[in-house]
Amino acid sequence: MAVKAAGAAKRPGQLTIVIKLGTSSIVDEKTHEPLLPILTLIVDTAVKLRKNGHRVVIVSSGAIGVGLRRMDIDKRPKHLAQLQALAAIGQCRLVSLWDSLFAHLSQPIAQILMTRNDIADRTRYINAQNTFNQLMEMGVIPIVNENDTLAVSEIKFGDNDTLSAITAAMVHADILFLMTDVDCLYDKNPRTHPDARPIEIVDDISTLEADVSTAGSSLGTGGMSTKIVAARLGTLAGVTTIITRSSNPGNILGIVRHLIRASTTNSPSSESDDQKPNSLLSKTTCLNVTDASTTEDAPPPLHTRFLPSNDPIQDRYFWLLHTPSPRGTLYIDVGCYRALLNKAGLLPVGIVDVQGQFGQQDVVRLAVVEGGSPSGQDGRRPEGTPQEVGRAVVNYSASEIKRIMGHHSVEIVDSKYRAACRRAFAASRKVEAYQVVGSRKRTTNDAMASTATTLKGQPLEKPLLDALLRRRMFYTPSFEIYNGVGGLYDYGPPGCALQTNIVDLWRKHFVLEEDMLEVDCTVLTPHEVLKTSGHVDKFADWMCKDPKNGDILRADHFVEAVLEARLNGNKEARGQKVEDKDDAKKKKKKAKSEAIALDDAVVTEYEEVLARIDNYDGPQLGELIKKYQLKNPDTGEIPSEPVQFNLMFQTSIGPSSNLRGYLRPETAQGQFLNFAKLLAFNQSQMPFASASIGKSYRNEISPRAGLLRVREFLMAEIEHFVDPQGGKKHSRFHEVEHVELVLLDRDTQLSGKTETRKMTVGQAVKERLVDNETLGYFLARIHLFLQKIGVDLSKMRFRQHMQNEMAHYACDCWDAELFTTSGWVECVGCADRSAYDLSVHAKKTGAPLVVRERLDEPLTIEDWQVDIEKKKFGPQFKKDAKAVEDALLATTQEQREKMASQLADAGKVTLEVPGVADGKVDLKSDLVKIEFRKRVENTREYTPNVIEPSFGIGRILYALIEHNFWTRASDGGDEARGVLSFPPIVAPTKVLLVPLSSNAQFKPAVKELSQKLRRLGVSSRVDDSSASIGKRYSRNDELGTPLGVTVDFQTLQDGTLTLRDRDSTTQVRAAEKEILAAIQSLVDGTKDWATISAELPKFEGQEVEVATR
Known part of the structure; x- marks a missing residue:
């Protein structure tokens, strides 16, 4: 049965106050008699606080002291059994005394006895919170003591100072009073140093330099040092903690009045009345004792006040860090610790050792180990313990974690332990809480500029570019006259030619240059193949349907959006700032938030659900939807039960429909399954690479952003098979080690930053930023390929995947990301797939893929x-x-x-x-x-390892268009004309042939020139329309045609031609042979326009009309 804490709503100005009384405060150290005058004053003070509308909790020691008196024993015994017996005797008399004193003032009380073990379980902890809240709502004063009768050292709080701090955190107290035998803290011992100065305000407890030599009494277990510890716990929980003298309990009233008065005096008049109660005692409103003389009232009694943390630990995290006793320790490496600080995943590869025997749902310590396992070579743990950095609730036992620690998920072939790895470690839900200081989340689309820019640095107007692409038919929605289908596009002539040129260059750059073995495998793939590879399981999402409008919603995104909207509404109702935390990659639909205040317990419960959102399966998501009555904000309806939706297109192979199949989600599987034959074809020589170019399919839930997220797309993939022994070196690495790459590594992202580093691939491999030479070699080759086709290098970077975002088959991965109007877009992935694919297929089929x-x-x-x-x-x-x-x-x-x-x-x-x-x-x-x-x-x-560069041709093509787009003004300056400055090597059409006019005399010359260009392998297009030359050039500039040849009357006389450059619009004139040679060299990339214009005479005799459309 789910347990949730009851709401602890407070009226404006109402405080929750915890008063801790030590044994020496209420029992005489010598006679062991209760100090009735002080107890009476404490009762009177507590009742007055209640009458002023405040809620009061008393944490009281003294049971053993009172028991000593009852049994007429002089000294506190040392044996545990004797102490427990005295505690049982004294507790009975002590609570009777409290009840008698409070009864005189008609104030009901309740006794609560606790050990640490009572609240070590989260459910029991929440039950304790419920009890406290209900008692205080009823006007009762709870009196809390440690249950010394049953407690042993393993389950004790240690002292009642610690118990009081944990109680204050449990009840979300505003003030914790630690009553002691001194007025306040001093910078020196006042008993031996008359010049000792009181410490009145402690802003940062970590910088405290005070005399804490006061020891505990002969009856109690605490001293001043335990109060400092309690103050540290209290302030971390957001509680103002005060040390003052116990012999005058009336001080409490004066201090509370002073704090309220100081808050009212220093609060701006515009401040909202809806502030949370703790804001009453915040750093900005607390009045220093020495400033009290400026008020009309007398200064408050002397005391030391510890100001609450500006960033208090949430209730659940406080419980985890300070109440359960850890059953063991997970030793993690530095990289894993950085991931936890940024709320990334605790993956098995980050665990280097396990200590202790613990089971599921036990609490363990997290300790950081510098540089590997904490165990020595002889198996013994070295002296000293690595620093504890946090704690976690584990979902799996010590023995289960030991089986998979230190391994990448791709190395865990056994399906049982792969599943254990996913459930235990994926997406950081393995660690349910940890102490975090200044954590940040990485944003995937961090803008290197506020807006994308053109090739010439102009702000890129996306509507202008989109209009050009439609007008010139680079691509168009499929089945448009039937209203089209999302995520499906047809390429027009220029788009098709651009794609073909990119693929042709890719084939030359990789397949021919690297002697790769190209294969063309079938698109239809049987179910068993993709089941074994993991795609059947990994490509499934849970969907639900709105019963009113039929909208399909992704279940986890829906639950997340609605709960986040409710939490935002709660913040709005409380006058708090609401931050926009939309994830640009998820693009999930935002639910509208209503300003409705929620109980603190409900907020905690929602936050806990959101923290686990990646772990819920379909039925669990359905239960959450029902439990919280989550409604589609568009219709106000509760969606249907979630059902699984696989992102692969399923089909039947053959007429019987008995053989299930899919349209492949990647080309790689065909290459893996043909590995043995490819190895034989390569005469069993290693290493070698296969390559494949072909269509792949993914049934995207909500395709968007044009060619960037589609359901059918062209891929070009390489599978480079390499011997894992010897560090995956590459024989040609020396050829590219000088290539400079712009890198955004994993550690930088873990620190919450997005600054890139520029370094040579040789240096990156040397520093192990890039894991091995083969991976580094292909990163450099990818860089050179993208540079060759015309990608803007200032808008390209290589980003390393975080551990919790890598594909199920990868142990390391770098993406070549290109900056577009949609932000940073992954266009090429270069993954180290280890031996995952060959291993799982070999295990399934028994085929020797070795x-x-x-x-x-x-x-x-x-x-x-x-x-x-x-x-x-x-x-x-x-x-x-x-x-x-x-x-x-x-x-x-x-x-x-x-x-x-x-x-x-x-x-x-x-x-x-x-x-x-x-x-x-x-x-x-x-x-x-x-x-x-x-x-x-x-x-x-x-079994060979595989390095896989995978190219999304459609994404590269679109990014290339954006990177090469710019505008120039017409002659009149009233219109911007689009230009696509593709490099000649990939331009859809290389040469525009333009006869001066439609005069029939030019047709033979144009036809002959066109034939000669075709024989050279250069694509050309004739524009002999009646439009002016300027207009014809203008519309072909939009098509990205780099060169234009004009055939005029002089051509008919002497055979010379003019050659125009698209980007500069300058021209040269020369004989046909020289012009053809210039075109060939420009298209091949052996010369640029600057060289050609220096070699051939410039042509300035004919004014070319600059046209507008």
């Missing part, structure tokens, strides 16, 4: 080996013999060791074989022998 190479020297290995009695094995299992044999040979060394023992003891062993009989078969010792013996290996067998 490399075998002859060793220079034989290798002697000792291990458990399986011998099968073939003559008996076949007849025994018949058609299932192959399946049983495969399952037997697939066993691990650990399994074989256990099986050998079982064969020796029982003469048989049970083996799990899915699909055979009931899934298990018995193997007797006459069929199988398992022995530990030596064998000699002459060959080495290994």
